[in-house]
Amino acid sequence: MDGLDGRVSADMMGSGDAWRRGDTLQHHSRIFSQFLAHDDTDDSSLDGRFFVPSYLRGSTYMRKLAEAHRTKQNESKRSAGSDLTADISTIPDPVPSGSHRGLSHQIIERQSSSQDEDVLTSLPSKWNKHDMWSNIEIQPDGRTVKYTGPRTHNERDHEASAVRAENHMPAQCGIYYYEVEIVSSKKDDTTIAVGFSTKNATLSRSIGWEPESWAYHGDDGRCFTAHNSGRHFGPPFNQGDVIGCGVNFRENTAFFTRNGVKIGSAFDDLRGKLYPAISLKKPGETIRANFGQHPFVYNINDMVKEQREKIQRDIEATSTSHLDPDLNESELLQTLVLQFLQHDGYVETARAFADEITVEKEALSLDPNAKVAGTSIKDDEDANNRQRIRAAILEGDIDRALKYTSTYYPDVLDHDGYVYFRLRCRKFVEMIRKAAQLRLSMDKPRNNGHLGASLSQLMDVDENMELDEEHLSSEIEELERNMLKYGQTLQAEYANDPRKEVSQALADIFPLAAYVNPLKEPMFSHLLDRSGRVAVAEELNSAILLSLGKSSRAALEKVYAQTTVLLEDLRQEGGVGAFVSVQDIVDDISKHNQF
Template structure:
């Protein structure tokens, strides 16, 4: 169901109109079909089907005058839902209108004021409201006529509204159905710059950040940040702490030290109370806090490089509780990643075999979008190298667990069974199973090149590790474990998982390393009693949430505080 709070007008309402007005089938045309109104008090008005959401910041629509009629008593503008439909917009409270016959504007009563030119048949009149100022504006044939009215739409719903008075008067609205005559995008951009400039020049009450400065998230930066005797500007100290805590949180140790050094050099230079040598001495201090930061950085970098063994070893040594929490969930994810890395390594080794000079690779047509494994690789010496563990077709299926699943032949002279990838009946892990071979698989491998030997060894290592991984977790019935195992073992079915695309590539590629590294980093911080997210990031998220809430509370300026554009995309 759509959020009606943010729904925009799309047509004239069939219900919210005076009977003499006829609405076209597409809801865009309004025509006066009854007898002309007599007297100043009689008229016929219609409103759009939805109110204007102030969260849009600036709202704009255009009306083409299809037929002005004999007198041109047409009023274009806005009104609340309580305004009588027998009155022109602008003649009653909570309504605003610009009239065709005299060019006057009417701010909720019949005592209007000169505003713009009259308009006639064929003219296109634009009607806009700026919720950051609660003022309206109009355009004529693409020309801006100026701001007008006060307190427009303040404290009540606001609808686009049109009023007609005489037979054959007719208008056609553009609620965004077609390009506008007026360059409204430039108008919005100009207003956005003005509002953002006001935000940037607003003085910050840093006392509000005192609670954040005492937050545990500052722990990583306390030793890095040593306030100078004289600060360039006291208001910059909290910002520096926020930046340093962010850098420390994400492991940018060198950047954090360089940033602090620059801040201290500038401060000491002004105060003339220290030297660069003193700054360097302070920056070179090796304390427990800095060592912990470097260790965490090394662990995360090891994951990003695919060196899972190093990440596991250092985590177990320095942060053992991380691997024990949640019944060893992080340990499980790291081990699954190691299996993926081994499969990717085997894939790279197979590529080198295929790329040997004068080599040919026997391949059958691809099935289900998979590139087949090479069944035979003919080396430059003309000798066959059989890749055991692959059937004659050279490809593998990944099926549900089955009692009929056949084990793969070994990648060496001994048999390496991968049927152990199958799990109990309630397991969701998939089972690699070869398709029917077109010829008998070889029971041995006669490598004649280092590449072939490396491919054999890499494949053997990966399959053996997969056996151990499946065996260690086959009795773990947690849904997240079963699902993750299934995704992990799925990479076995592809000769090049990274290039396979889709979920397989996502599982095998660098992005998966980044996600796991971030997750491990957060787990380490949490195990140390530190927040999962740095204070600067929390402030950004809180600010973004506040802006969204302000928009829903009809604060029009919130629409112009585009944080992603100003802070992330710029």
């Protein structure tokens, strides 16, 4: 589809900050930026305490966990001094050219996000010093455990000391796996058990001997669950061996490995929240766990890959003929895409796409003389109007978008006050963005009066921006004066608004006015990105469609949303949704487009 307008992809791009996330939008809004999201679970912005086991890399669960961790990091940084809600009225007006606006803020403690109520379970990463029996000691690394208690003649054989990890294995991972290295033990008499248990299992006996505990024992190679007489399973293990323990939540089974070789499935009666757990019995016995911080001895990656490919084959084998008997799969997809383009007002792109479909049909026709019916695109004035409004927003001209909206759809902004508020906030951001770009242009070297390529990319400069240095200083001063006046008006108008999303939005954007150049502030620069315009354009387009009695979502969006929700439901208990995602398909498309 090389003939399509490339601007469509750019227009639909966005980013994942709180200002643009779908969870801050009304129910009829939608953001396609997640369609083009990158796998950022290995992002360098995550601190060293966050790790991604290789077999979970790229999974939906780790994407969510990484985003939650990043949000928590940002909130911590802000609470340490950067998270200030600016009182726009306290900032001097006018601002002398080149001066700092000062951090004259009314400091308000930010309310906790509603997302905090739905906390994702972090992966196990260390042994829990508050969930262990006596006579064992957890080393400073948090993953090494040593038996330190004495063995006396009064000690009973059934006694042991066990410890659980600090977090349970999330079923949403689909498969969870960890390994234990036997650092020290008595040869041919290793009384170490490796496995897992719920919180209900006592820690004073060997793992596997108590109800709701499962384990593989080193002294006899037997596996145990809720009883001290297990069944033969694998070879005994000793010092130097590495024992792996995995749970397949989709199949509700557990398996063990020894020195990189899978022994087999040991249990299929799993229930409850399962925690990695080990037990030791004799002085000197020492183990070291690897929860995924380091490469595993067993190739768990291939096992997970096999699960994903199996599910993917099932998906590909599923017929779509029952969705519309009159269309084959290709025609159905073309219809969905075409309807989306028309629905969202991409009129010219829709026409180009329809023409390309016709050309493709003609090329595939066996009869060169046969006439192929073309796809008709109705010259919809409403679609043209919505396209003009969208274009204005994506160009950063919010005043023009408001003018068009008032002219074509005079009741929309009165009916949907939150969309109007969002447009006004975006206008404030655009004023700050332009001033920041102009100020940055004064601080950086230019070639023949023009910005260099690298600086242009950094600034994301709008085309045809005036960069005449003789006028820059006065232009910046005038722009900042108008920006502050507009911000004061915005603050006064919405100061008593009870809606949390309104106060949160103002708390996000007002600190931008406190910095000489917010483009240089990592905590806030993302708010000035062009992609932030997309969310506002999508919201307004949806509001207009609803006012016309039309669906706010195109059929393609409904398919995407329903698929996402379905996979989320199937992911909760470790089902097939844990191994596939819509993002997997997008990533594959991106890889193919690189070649």
